[in-house]
Amino acid sequence: MSMIADFYGGKSILITGATGFLGKVLMEKLFRTSPDLRVIYILVRPKAGQTLQQRVFQILNSKLFEKVKEVCPNVHEKIRAISADLNQNDFAISKEDMQELLSYTNIIFHCAATVRFDDHLRHAVQLNVTATQQLLLMASQMPNLEAFIHISTAFSNCNLKHIDEVIYPCPVEPKKIIDSMEWLDDAIIDEITPKLIGDRPNTYTYTKALGEMVVQQESGKLNIAIIRPSIVGATWQEPFPGWVDNINGPTGLIVAAGKGFLRSIRATPMAVADLIPADIVVNLTLAVGWYTAVHRPKSTLIYHCTSGSLNPCNWGKMGIQVLATFEKIPLERAFRRPKADFTTNNVTTQYWNAVSHRAPAIIYDFYLRLTGRKPRMTKLMNRLLRTLSMLEYFINRSWEWSTYNTEMLMSKLSPEDQRVFNFDVRQLNWLEYIENYVLGVKKYLLKEDMAGIPEAKQHLKRLRNIHYLFNTALFLIAWRLLIARSQVARNVWFFIVSFCYKFLSYFRASSTLKV
Ligand SMILES: CCCCCCCCCCCCCCCCCCCCCC(=O)SCCNC(=O)CCNC(=O)[C@H](O)C(C)(C)COP(=O)(O)OP(=O)(O)OC[C@H]1O[C@@H](n2cnc3c(N)ncnc32)[C@H](O)[C@@H]1OP(=O)(O)O
Numbered sequence: 385m386s387m388i389a390d391f392y393g394g395k396s397i398l399i400t401g402a403t404g405f406l407g408k409v410l411m412e413k414l415f416r417t418s419p420d421l422r423v424i425y426i427l428v429r430p431k432a433g434q435t436l437q438q439r440v441f442q443i444l445n446s447k448l449f450e451k452v453k454e455v456c457p458n459v460h461e462k463i464r465a466i467s468a469d470l471n472q473n474d475f476a477i478s479k480e481d482m483q484e485l486l487s488y489t490n491i492i493f494h495c496a497a498t499v500r501f502d503d504h505l506r507h508a509v510q511l512n513v514t515a516t517q518q519l520l521l522m523a524s525q526m527p528n529l530e531a532f533i534h535i536s537t538a539f540s541n542c543n544l545k546h547i548d549e550v551i552y553p554c555p556v557e558p559k560k561i562i563d564s565m566e567w568l569d570d571a572i573i574d575e576i577t578p579k580l581i582g583d584r585p586n587t588y589t590y591t592k593a594l595g596e597m598v599v600q601q602e603s604g605k606l607n608i609a610i611i612r613p614s615i616v617g618a619t620w621q622e623p624f625p626g627w628v629d630n631i632n633g634p635t636g637l638i639v640a641a642g643k644g645f646l647r648s649i650r651a652t653p654m655a656v657a658d659l660i661p662a663d664i665v666v667n668l669t670l671a672v673g674w675y676t677a678v679h680r681p682k683s684t685l686i687y688h689c690t691s692g693s694l695n696p697c698n699w700g701k702m703g704i705q706v707l708a709t710f711e712k713i714p715l716e717r718a719f720r721r722p723k724a725d726f727t728t729n730n731v732t733t734q735y736w737n738a739v740s741h742r743a744p745a746i747i748y749d750f751y752l753r754l755t756g757r758k759p760r761m762t763k764l765m766n767r768l769l770r771t772l773s774m775l776e777y778f779i780n781r782s783w784e785w786s787t788y789n790t791e792m793l794m795s796k797l798s799p800e801d802q803r804v805f806n807f808d809v810r811q812l813n814w815l816e817y818i819e820n821y822v823l824g825v826k827k828y829l830l831k832e833d834m835a836g837i838p839e840a841k842q843h844l845k846r847l848r849n850i851h852y853l854f855n856t857a858l859f860l861i862a863w864r865l866l867i868a869r870s871q872v873a874r875n876v877w878f879f880i881v882s883f884c885y886k887f888l889s890y891f892r893a894s895s896t897l898k899v
């Protein structure tokens with residue numbers, strides 16, 4: 385019997401960010417392991433022309449929720465979508481809905497955030513700091529609340545090399561930042577942003593650090609815990625291996641490599657690739673929810689959900705395995721063959737960006753223009769290069785995260801809970817995981833059919849032939865130009881031609897003699 389699954393039975397759970405990557409995996413696991421839970425409230429905003437109901441319907445009818453329907457056939461009745469926008473005052477929740485949330489909620493999982501690295505500071509503060517503060521205020525009015533679990537990121541203190549499971553203060557108090565965002569205009573905010581974020585690389589990591597400070601300062605009498613996952617990747621085992629549905633983090637680069645857009649990347653092959661599968665994050669989150677509610681630790685505990693210190697993998701190994709998988713299982717309609725390499729300095733990066741990224745895009749756009757179509761490759765390539773420049777910070781450094789609390793929690797679980805809510809990353813086989821990740825990208829994100837693999841392989845063969853033809857033509861043109869200009873080149877050319885002629889004559893003469 386799982387104590388954790390049992391604990392969530394009959395509970396009313398509030399999840400923010402339930403429509404996001406992690407939120408969906410969290411909801412799925414909750415429904416699958418505790419189908420007798422009372423209700424899951426999710427705060428959702430209408431988006432991309434879809435109503436709340438349409439969004440929920442789409443999630444529940446997705447591949448991810450297939451197994452849930454077997455164990456919890458009435459899942460539609462157990463999910464209650466509440467119209468909310470975390471950017472608005474009181475989240476723009478109606479009075480009745482607010483009353484219901486305040487009266488019944490037992491557990492809160494706060495996953496919502498803006499994860500964009502380059503978000504404007506005002507927006508990032510609003511969502512990652514102010515909204516967290518408002519949610520804590522709401523939580524403090526919930527008489528039945530047992531635990532508040534805040535999802536942060538292991539990179540909130542990426543300006544440090546060794547990071548402990550503690551909250552590190554930022555120089556400027558979050559309250560002052562929240563206040564100043566109300567009266568400063570955008571131009572001034574733009575000007576002070578680099579000074580505020582200091583040695584952090586972007587507004588995302590900075591505002592997530594401020595969010596943690598807010599949690600600490602406003603915790604009051606609440607039972608709170610903070611989880612810091614590193615780079616969340618596709619699922620490892622549950623509900624099935626390799627599930628992923630957005631392009632954040634490494635996923636976008638895996639797609640770009642598989643489609644042949646990404647040919648070189650400025651990364652340190654030996655740097656630790658601190659990836660963590662989404663299902664491990666979710667299992668730890670649910671275990672932390674249980675532990676925080678039942679054991680009520682005296683202070684706010686922080687849990688690092690990272691892989692580097694327990695089972696390290698590096699970017700070099702990961703890159704090789706990604707490419708090896710694409711050899712066996714290519715993506716459809718690739719632009720070029722999947723073939724990428726790491727560069728380690730600015731000069732080679734600029735060179736390969738020009739030769740392997742920009743030049744093919746320009747040539748392809750020229751071809752599109754010639755055939756009366758709209759050019760698009762240069763724009764796409766520029767976006768990819770911008771993305772690469774944003775991710776570079778994270779793939780050229782290694783961090784050490786201590787995992788004392790996470791290991792302590794593991795030791796508190798019963799053998800059954802260790803199995804059902806497994807967050808022991810030491811059991812993960814990286815090569816197998818990455819292969820499944822790449823397969824998952826193909827199946828679940830790009831929705832490509834496995835039956836199309838032979839055709840995809842044929843397409844790659846055609847691309848290889850075009851590549852050889854192009855290189856031969858380029859070589860011949862260069863050689864012709866050289867011969868026209870250099871006496872040495874001419875001599876070498878005559879030498880080769882006469883050597884080939886003599887060799888052929890000798891070969892013909894000896895074969896005539898034999899007859
Ligand atoms: C041997 C070599 C082998 C090579 C093989 C390859 C193997 C793999 C090697 C693996 C190395 C992994 C490194 C991971 C490090 C992650 C560190 C995370 C650390 C923190 C973790 C966290 O705690 S938190 C979650 C992370 N938070 C994000 O990860 C959001 C990022 N993101 C944005 O901050 C915005 O996205 C940004 C970029 C501003 C654009 O912003 P923007 O306004 O220009 O545009 P959009 O966002 O609308 O995206 C418009 C177009 O960008 C394209 N794109 C967007 N993301 C993309 C992406 N990741 N990879 C590719 N392409 C991407 C997309 O293809 C769109 O293309 P299209 O237009 O055709 O749809």
Ligand SMILES: NC(=O)C1=CN([C@@H]2O[C@H](COP(=O)(O)OP(=O)(O)OC[C@H]3O[C@@H](n4cnc5c(N)ncnc54)[C@H](OP(=O)(O)O)[C@@H]3O)[C@@H](O)[C@H]2O)C=CC1
Nearest residue numbers: 401402403404405406469470471495496497537613615616
């Ligand atoms: N992915 C990763 O690699 C990592 C993520 N994390 C943390 O995990 C958490 C979840 O991340 P992830 O699932 O990847 O992120 P996603 O971007 O996939 O999901 C973000 C969620 O927040 C919601 N949200 C954003 N703005 C609002 C708003 N104004 N009102 C209501 N809801 C809003 C989104 O809703 P909508 O669908 O409407 O946009 C979505 O459900 C975040 O706190 C993130 O910082 C930490 C480490 C790594």
